[in-house]
Amino acid sequence: MAERKLNRKQMPREMSILLILLGICLLFEILGWFIVGQSFLFNPRRLFLMILQVAVIGTIAIGVTQIIITGGIDLSTGSVVALVAVVSASFAQASNATRPFFADMPQLPFIVPVLIGLGVGGLCGFINGFLVAKTGIPPFIATLGMMVSARGFAQLYTEGKPVSMLNDSYTFWGAGVMPVVIYLAMAVIAHILLTQTKYGKYVYAIGGNETAAVVSGINVAKYKILIYTYAGILAGLAGIVLSARVNSGQASMGVMFELDAIASAVIGGTSLTGGIGRIPGTIIGSLVLGVVKSGFIFLGVNAYVQEIIKGIIIIGAVVLDVMRNKKQRQ
Amino acid sequence: MEYILEMTGIRKEFPGVLALDNVDLKIRPGTVHALMGENGAGKSTLMKVLMGIYNSDAGSIKLRNREVEIPNTYSALKLGISMIHQELSPVLYMSVSENVWLGREPQTPIGFIDHKKMHSDTASLMADLNMKINPDEKMIALSVAQRQMVEIAKAISYDSDLIIMDEPTSAITEKEVEHLFKIINNLKTKNVSVIYITHKMDEVFFISDEVSVLRDGRYIGTDYTANLDKNKLINMMVGRELNQIFNKEKAEIGDVIMSVENLSCGKHFSGVSFDLRKGEILGIAGLMGAGRSEVIETIFGVREKTSGKIEINGKTAEISHPMDAVKNKMALLTEDRKLSGLYLMLTVRENMEIASITSYINNLFINHRRVTQDCLDQVEKLAIKTPSLNQVINNLSGGNQQKVLISRWLMTYPDILLLDEPTRGIDVGAKAEIHKLMTNLAKQGKAVIMISSELPEILGMSDRIIVMHEGRLAGELSREEADQEKILMLASGETLEKRGESNG
Numbered sequence: 001m002a003e004r005k006l007n008r009k010q011m012p013r014e015m016s017i018l019l020i021l022l023g024i025c026l027l028f029e030i031l032g033w034f035i036v037g038q039s040f041l042f043n044p045r046r047l048f049l050m051i052l053q054v055a056v057i058g059t060i061a062i063g064v065t066q067i068i069i070t071g072g073i074d075l076s077t078g079s080v081v082a083l084v085a086v087v088s089a090s091f092a093q094a095s096n097a098t099r100p101f102f103a104d105m106p107q108l109p110f111i112v113p114v115l116i117g118l119g120v121g122g123l124c125g126f127i128n129g130f131l132v133a134k135t136g137i138p139p140f141i142a143t144l145g146m147m148v149s150a151r152g153f154a155q156l157y158t159e160g161k162p163v164s165m166l167n168d169s170y171t172f173w174g175a176g177v178m179p180v181v182i183y184l185a186m187a188v189i190a191h192i193l194l195t196q197t198k199y200g201k202y203v204y205a206i207g208g209n210e211t212a213a214v215v216s217g218i219n220v221a222k223y224k225i226l227i228y229t230y231a232g233i234l235a236g237l238a239g240i241v242l243s244a245r246v247n248s249g250q251a252s253m254g255v256m257f258e259l260d261a262i263a264s265a266v267i268g269g270t271s272l273t274g275g276i277g278r279i280p281g282t283i284i285g286s287l288v289l290g291v292v293k294s295g296f297i298f299l300g301v302n303a304y305v306q307e308i309i310k311g312i313i314i315i316g317a318v319v320l321d322v323m324r325n326k327k328q329r330q
Numbered sequence: 331m332e333y334i335l336e337m338t339g340i341r342k343e344f345p346g347v348l349a350l351d352n353v354d355l356k357i358r359p360g361t362v363h364a365l366m367g368e369n370g371a372g373k374s375t376l377m378k379v380l381m382g383i384y385n386s387d388a389g390s391i392k393l394r395n396r397e398v399e400i401p402n403t404y405s406a407l408k409l410g411i412s413m414i415h416q417e418l419s420p421v422l423y424m425s426v427s428e429n430v431w432l433g434r435e436p437q438t439p440i441g442f443i444d445h446k447k448m449h450s451d452t453a454s455l456m457a458d459l460n461m462k463i464n465p466d467e468k469m470i471a472l473s474v475a476q477r478q479m480v481e482i483a484k485a486i487s488y489d490s491d492l493i494i495m496d497e498p499t500s501a502i503t504e505k506e507v508e509h510l511f512k513i514i515n516n517l518k519t520k521n522v523s524v525i526y527i528t529h530k531m532d533e534v535f536f537i538s539d540e541v542s543v544l545r546d547g548r549y550i551g552t553d554y555t556a557n558l559d560k561n562k563l564i565n566m567m568v569g570r571e572l573n574q575i576f577n578k579e580k581a582e583i584g585d586v587i588m589s590v591e592n593l594s595c596g597k598h599f600s601g602v603s604f605d606l607r608k609g610e611i612l613g614i615a616g617l618m619g620a621g622r623s624e625v626i627e628t629i630f631g632v633r634e635k636t637s638g639k640i641e642i643n644g645k646t647a648e649i650s651h652p653m654d655a656v657k658n659k660m661a662l663l664t665e666d667r668k669l670s671g672l673y674l675m676l677t678v679r680e681n682m683e684i685a686s687i688t689s690y691i692n693n694l695f696i697n698h699r700r701v702t703q704d705c706l707d708q709v710e711k712l713a714i715k716t717p718s719l720n721q722v723i724n725n726l727s728g729g730n731q732q733k734v735l736i737s738r739w740l741m742t743y744p745d746i747l748l749l750d751e752p753t754r755g756i757d758v759g760a761k762a763e764i765h766k767l768m769t770n771l772a773k774q775g776k777a778v779i780m781i782s783s784e785l786p787e788i789l790g791m792s793d794r795i796i797v798m799h800e801g802r803l804a805g806e807l808s809r810e811e812a813d814q815e816k817i818l819m820l821a822s823g824e825t826l827e828k829r830g831e832s833n834g
């Protein structure tokens with residue numbers, strides 16, 4: 001009964017975003033019939049493409065949501081995607097690749113590049129977390145530095161050239177529905193961690209009132225490092241999935257992904273002041289961005305106009321969040 | 331075991347301040363031990379050392395006759411010490427039960443949180459303590475008093491044998507205080523010791539077995555409560571004689587320049603009325619949280635008043651923003667120089683000119699020569715020690731920074747100066763100079779309101795003193811009748827008549 005009561009109170013937060021998502025879908029459906037003369041929603045191919053795009057950003061957003069709940073921010077995820085994509089790809093090339101990254105390297109089992117990729121992602125996250133927790137510099141600055149450096153590393157590593165022709169056991173992880181399966185699995189795990197474990201309670205406690213967490217005997221620094229590392233691993237996973245899907249790792253991948261991930265979380269009701277946010281909300285937030293993008297392409301809207309409207313949606317979501325917070329304080 | 335806790339020779343230094351100097355504290359098992367002292371005496375600091383929030387620079391802590399190290403809060407809790415913190419520290423968006431068990435959530439065998447157990451444990455804790463608070467309610471939905479009760483329940487739920495209560499009654503009503511005292515008496519029967527910090531004399535004599543007193547970061551003494559009375563206790567707390575000489579000369583007191591009628595601001599204070607006269611220095615005394623700063627911030631328009639009236643020179647003044655206050659020739663020196671006064675990275679000149687710069691504009695442009703001239707005048711008049719106007723203010727001493735802030739306001743030619751802790755954290759010499767400056771301003775016919783937590787300063791500088799207690803005016807004393815005891819009595823909610831009886 002206790003659970004139900006809590007849920008009833010929290011539901012409206014996500015319900016309202018879900019309704020907005022459905023409204024946007026409906027709008028595109030109607031516009032579709034009027035302008036293009038076909039259905040927006042009842043087109044399995046389009047929906048599948050959209051879900052595939054959402055999956056990569058969505059995986060990143062799962063980690064970013066947790067960081068934002070602690071009152072932090074992670075600007076580095078897009079660059080980490082690129083760095084992991086090129087590093088993993090370099091260990092995953094097929095033996096007959098025309099431009100092998102490591103000459104004479106035998107074809108490795110997929111687990112090697114995957115673990116290396118997750119390790120690189122985790123290391124980036126660890127450095128972010130260490131800087132935030134131990135030096136006390138603002139997360140914005142720590143992760144901004146990582147954003148610039150990781151991208152630079154990726155470019156240095158590849159000398160700006162793509163790392164392509166990856167082996168089949170690696171590309172399997174980006175083929176077909178795999179990205180979506182991985183995304184959902186990560187979402188379920190994170191949701192359970194956040195709602196059912198100590199880890200989750202501490203994420204909310206640190207963001208809700210860091211002093212309270214400290215005086216309750218929680219090792220805040222340790223948990224912050226853990227959370228940023230976890231987010232780094234998820235960004236790394238997104239990099240692996242992306243490189244596997246397009247059969248190539250490139251230093252230019254993932255540009256602006258960090259902003260889409262942050263936007264997903266914020267649209268989904270995660271408060272930038274910390275303490276509030278849920279994974280289901282972030283999933284819906286990612287879907288909103290995905291549907292809007294897909295819908296604009298469907299309607300043939302100018303790509304620049306798309307960006308403008310995306311910006312307006314993000315600002316609208318934050319304004320909504322601020323108004324909600326004000327009401328709650330009163 | 332004679333003592334459960336023995337702290338000896340505790341020393342804690344913050345940059346520029348010796349907060350604790352060789353402090354001892356010994357607590358007997360199963361007793362309530364009151365820890366007393368003025369604001370800034372070091373009570374909270376000592377308790378934070380005990381809780382591992384601060385690490386002491388020297389000294390030892392013995393718990394149950396064993397020497398212990400307490401590097402962080404986690405180890406303090408492990409050792410069986412818990413604390414009700416003075417500043418409420420709930421996670422507002424979490425439920426009552428999540429807050430109570432934060433940091434030690436019950437888990438199921440597979441590592442998930444046992445929400446059911448958490449709920450039922452909280453429910454039985456609340457039932458034990460006879461509190462009617464729903465464990466599933468979000469903290470943000472509770473009243474401040476209820477939140478405080480949850481904090482109390484949380485501290486007790488650790489099953490510690492030493493509980494620190496830092497002003498536990500600051501946010502709760504009479505009825506809840508009674509309730510808390512029942513809980514404390516119950517704890518005593520279970521051989522739990524309580525360190526009880528409060529400013530309320532009544533509570534000390536009602537609940538405590540022993541009292542220890544700190545003053546200016548030093549240990550003064552310990553005695554059985556039964557051996558003490560209010561006067562003895564206040565003497566221990568105040569102790570020092572008025573040995574400081576103040577640069578105070580009586581100025582000619584003129585007409586009423588400002589009168590405040592029934593001013594209220596939400597829960598901070600209500601029904602505050604007083605007059606301020608030209609040439610007068612009016613001191614506002616009171617304990618931390620009594621609402622002193624809030625009163626002058628409301629007068630200055632930083633806070634919005636909820637009711638009341640301010641008259642300046644006999645005319646009602648509508649002040650809803652600091653800009654209105656400046657127009658009415660007021661100036662506010664804030665309590666925290668660094669937080670709300672100084673632009674630390676800017677120069678002396680930039681810090682000085684900011685409030686009056688618009689008056690130097692003619693034909694669109696700022697007359698820099700005149701600004702420079704006036705700034706140099708101020709530097710000379712106030713004897714500000716700076717190599718030049720272009721020195722970054724962060725490099726000046728605290729006293730000189732404060733003088734720059736005062737010059738900033740003097741350049742607006744104010745009639746009413748509101749000074750909140752004008753000499754906090756500055757050295758003796760600079761203090762004397764600021765006192766002299768205040769005297770000179772009063773002589774020029776300006777009216778000054780000064781808030782100070784240092785009683786000697788209040789007594790030495792004020793022509794008249796009003797004392798606040800919990801958001802209300804507790805009394806008014808003339809310079810002649812005021813002394814430390816009277817002010818402390820009023821500030822802790824006693825009436826002077828009562829004291830007369832106990833004397834008599």
